[in-house]
Amino acid sequence: MSQTPDNAVRTARTETVRAYVEQHRAAFLDELAEWLRIPSVSAQPDRAEDVRRSADWLADRLAGTGFPTVEVWETDGAPAVFAEWPSGEPDAPTVLVYGHHDVQPAAREDGWHTEPFEPTVIDGRMYARGASDDKGQVFFHTLGVRAHLAATGRTAPAVNLKLLVEGEEESGSPHFRALVEERAGRLATDIVIVSDTGMWSETTPTVCTGMRGVADCEIDLYGPDQDIHSGSFGGAVPNPATVAGRIVAALHDAEERVAIPGFYEGVTELSEAERELIAELPFDETGWLTTAKSHGTLGEAGFSTLERVWARPTAEVNGIGGGYQGPGGKTIVPASAHLKLSFRLVAGQDPAHIEKAVRAWLAGLVPAGVRYEIVFGAPTRPCLTPLDHPALKAVAGAMSLAFDGAKVRYTREGGSGPAADLQDVLGAPVLFLGISVPSDGWHAPNEKVELDLLMKGVEATAHLWGDLPAAL
Amino acid sequence: MSQTPDNAVRTARTETVRAYVEQHRAAFLDELAEWLRIPSVSAQPDRAEDVRRSADWLADRLAGTGFPTVEVWETDGAPAVFAEWPSGEPDAPTVLVYGHHDVQPAAREDGWHTEPFEPTVIDGRMYARGASDDKGQVFFHTLGVRAHLAATGRTAPAVNLKLLVEGEEESGSPHFRALVEERAGRLATDIVIVSDTGMWSETTPTVCTGMRGVADCEIDLYGPDQDIHSGSFGGAVPNPATVAGRIVAALHDAEERVAIPGFYEGVTELSEAERELIAELPFDETGWLTTAKSHGTLGEAGFSTLERVWARPTAEVNGIGGGYQGPGGKTIVPASAHLKLSFRLVAGQDPAHIEKAVRAWLAGLVPAGVRYEIVFGAPTRPCLTPLDHPALKAVAGAMSLAFDGAKVRYTREGGSGPAADLQDVLGAPVLFLGISVPSDGWHAPNEKVELDLLMKGVEATAHLWGDLPAAL
The missing domain is CATH 3.30.70.360 (Alpha-Beta Plaits)
Incomplete structure (x- = not known):
């Protein structure tokens, strides 16, 4: 099958990105491991200094990556990290990436096979608290933007890139909304990219389109x-x-x-197209019930289990x-x-x-x-990006490239998160770009990240920053 | 209004009974006070010896009253007291009186104005734990049967009189049913008289016809x-x-x-006659709600509040x-x-x-x-004696005599009690003869008994033993 010129260019860029990522993989993982050694447990008051150390470490790394502006933002709780790298292009769209640098508590005696704050690589997986939720997924943005520059020959990203990495997500983000409201001007953006979610499975690149x-x-x-x-x-x-x-x-x-x-x-009712996409997913209800530790399904008549937890x-x-x-x-x-x-x-x-x-x-x-x-209590708003939103298409395209053209599936998140505050306050659509998988063990002992998938995250962002200006 | 000869005889007997009761009142109250000094709290393990002492004291007093058979019956918990005084008449009916000699816990610091186990008479009331629930109401049977003998000139009662006074009622009567089953032969009776209930008010002689x-x-x-x-x-x-x-x-x-x-x-639905009797009672719903510490009524459509708690x-x-x-x-x-x-x-x-x-x-x-x-759990059966039951009529008649011919009202008890076990095991109807009033403060600080009402209880039983043989 002959390629169109556009495809040929894209393939070349894909290869450049992959080569760059491979070249820097070892150093990237060493640095991630260094960050993971900081036990930034926001729920434990005696770890407050570690959470601060984690923010400082990240700020330092982001400055080292090339972000011209890096700031540690104080809140009434743990500090957040903000970084900004303007494109320089007059019409460049602005992207705000959201993540968090605090982690869940962890102790060896909870059932960990390795020290939770001593990252250990076994069989292509890095085991450590925060490896997947969320330090790994925040950190791939550092290499992602460098790969984007390498592949495009640019000295600044094609988008105005902003990062906001909070320090209290695992404690319910009690000061996040106030921070966003206070800093709304600095955070102004066209779209929000949340890097704190996952994929359907190891082999299924997925784009999440909304949260309840x-x-x-x-x-x-x-x-x-x-x-x-x-x-x-x-x-x-x-x-x-x-x-x-x-x-x-x-x-x-x-x-x-x-x-x-x-x-x-x-x-907002599910469209027929979305229902079809959900129905196409290889859903194993027995396996889902095992994960749910439940012994039967029950829910709104006329909807499938996935529809019930994602869209109802x-x-x-x-x-x-x-x-x-x-x-x-x-x-x-x-x-x-x-x-x-x-x-x-x-x-x-x-x-x-x-x-x-x-x-x-x-x-x-x-x-x-x-x-x-x-x-x-204070509510959390839902967020949803329509399937035909150009930014969503760009995210899906970038994920597909990272996964060698594999078909991208669309999911939603049944839970609720602080990302909705960004949507609310900043008036920007929220998109999700995550490479975690259900087996990563968030909040559980032996949390890990799949290193190959982590590199897919790097690649996807490298592609996305390049593609977004034309898409938006 | 001229009296019939029968009424004249009855009036004479009423006066004899009253004179006898007045003559022995002081000694009777002294003895009751002696019993009330024994803190027979069945719920407190360290009072077990006091409960036993209470049983022994009562057994001794019943023997002194003239009961030819008095026995302390062991159970797997606290002892009960059984006493029997055969009539000697070949066709005499048998009556089993039920009461209890254990009491609720009480301590001066709970809000008592006097020592709970040092009976104190103030304004015609004796204050002490158990004064009304149930030692006072058990003890009036000792003077009652003597007054009956004095008024009739008999040397043994006109009924075969049995008493069963348990020691665990305030602890839920955990061994009562087993005791009744084990001793069913000795307890065999035509009717059960429960002396552990109350009256509508100080001035309203009342007969309770059933319990839920x-x-x-x-x-x-x-x-x-x-x-x-x-x-x-x-x-x-x-x-x-x-x-x-x-x-x-x-x-x-x-x-x-x-x-x-x-x-x-x-x-068993309420008869029209019973509904009328209930409707005639001077029921004050506001006062009842105060007692219920509640702020509204709600219950089965078509029934009054009293019907709801008594008969539904x-x-x-x-x-x-x-x-x-x-x-x-x-x-x-x-x-x-x-x-x-x-x-x-x-x-x-x-x-x-x-x-x-x-x-x-x-x-x-x-x-x-x-x-x-x-x-x-183990259920408690309901009990109900029909309004036209001859024994019920006899109890009402005896109460009326004690209250100088006052109209007797009919009530029921919404709660449930061990008396139902007697009905169940012995197959005898249960009747209630009690002189307590709502202000007596059962289970509360400053429990008391109205001394004049206590004497009415003595009189009522004195009349009842005389009238039952003809009624049954």
Whole structure:
């Protein structure tokens, strides 16, 4: 099959990128290992200095990579690292890469086969806490931008490249939104690239197109002033634990749709094209159930399991409690009951509207004689990039090149993350470029990164920075 | 209004009884105070010897009263006291009186104004733990039977009188049923008189006609093998806390009737006459709500509050728990959830049938992927004596005489008690003769008994033993 000139150029560039990456692979991995030795556990107060050391180390490395501007940004918690490398081209688009330099806790005795903060390469995999989540995936951007320059002969990237690497993601990003709001001017961008996600499998280059958002609330229900005797009073006064149960039952209809009036208002429905792409994925439900440690599937009628976790909003009971929970029985009408509910949201849903809908729905469920309080946490918005968005096409193209032309699959992320704050505050679409795989063991013992896939990440970004200006 | 000769005889007897009671009142109260000084707290292991001392003291006093047979019966827990005084008449009916000699814990610092185990008489009330629940109400039988003999000129009662005074009622009577089964021959009786209940008010002589029974169960629901991420899996696997809520909601229909199929099978419905008697009671719902420490009424449609707690079966959530119950939120699908349910039962309901009905109902509510276990405790049967039962009429007549001809009201007890075991094992109807009033403070600080009412109890039993042979 003869190649078009364009393809020939692309192939040449692919080879240049790959050669550059191969040439610098060993030094790159040595440097990554150095970073991984810093136990930047944001959840552990006694590691605060390590988190700071991690930020300083990264800032130093980014400066060494060539970023003309590198700053450590203070927050009310752990510091973030910001770096900027302007293109110099007048019409160059701006890209903001998001990642994090803090890691989950880890201790050898949790079941690690190697020291979690002493990176160890075995059979093409580097084992260390943070190898995949997220230091490895942040760090491939350093070599990626150099490979991009090498392949294009440029001295500055074809895009205005910005990096924001926060230090509290594993602690729930408590100060991230405030930081983004405060620095919105510096962070202004056309698109956001999140490098903190994964692929469908080792052999399936994947582009994630969105994440669900989340809104959560706590509901406290108060009946009698204290637990009262169920013989003397039972059957004649409202029981707050019964009310809690009825609220839970009213969350869904018989088809497992969320039954809160107005809940689905504005939902961006899956297109037929997306449903087909999801249906094409080689989904193994038995394997998925094993990962879910669950023993059956149940969800909204008319949708597959993947559609349910990726593209449909949900109402979930995270916790429920009331009355006597100790051993044996106690014949009481409980004084109170408590619910923790969360709602995963998809594109088109407005957390403020959801809160209003839940409040109105709840008010109709609590009988006279029961007092209630409902408190909402700060919501995380959903984000979704349409399949035909030019930036998404560019990301898919770059991934395909890195994987030697393999067909790119499209996934979504069922969870929710701080990237949505970037979308919200900066008004830019969020795209995901990640090379982690399900076996990488995020948050678990023996976290690792596949070194060959890490190099694919380097290659993909090298291609992407070159292709984005024409795409956008 | 002229009296019939029969009434004249009765009035004479009433006066004889009252004179006898007045004559012995001071000595009787001194003896009761002596008994109340023994802190027979069955729930406190270090009081076990006091409980035994209480049994011995009572046995000694009953022998002194004239009971020819008095025995302390051992159980696997605290001892009970049995006493028997045969009538000598060939056709005399047999009566078994039930009470208990153990008491609730009490300490001065709980809010007592006097020493709980140093009986103190103030304004015609004796303050002490057990004064009303139940030593006072057991002890009036000693003077009652002597007054009966004095008024009738007999040397033995007109009924075969048996007393069974247990020592573990305040600890849930764990060995009572076994004791009754073991001693069923000795306890054989025509009727059971329970002296461990109260009256509507100080001025309203009351006869309680029944108690509700109770069946209880614990339900454990298991979903994922551990708490799982609600973002990654939520909406696609069953949530056991949601299932728990749905079970709770399915307990009742929209009219607050219990919705478990077959639950009402066999229920003895209130007669119109009983409903009228209940409606006639001067019920103050506001005051009742204050006692219930509740802020509204809610119950089965078509029934009043008193009917709901006295005469209707219920399904109550005593406890519910599942998932995360700590501060803040946690976006999980919980691994498990747990329910504690209890069902108050009324006459005509069979606990074995209820258990079967609940199990069948539950099986239809738990989705695939959730495993469940349900365990029932030992049930307590309901008991009810029809309004036209001759023994009930005799008890009402005796109460009326003690209260100078005042109209007797009929109540029921919403709670459940070990008396039902006597009904079950001995096959005898259970009647209630009690003189406690709501202000007596059972299980609370400053428990007391109204001395004048205590004497009414003495009088009522004195009349009852005389009237029962003709009634039965």
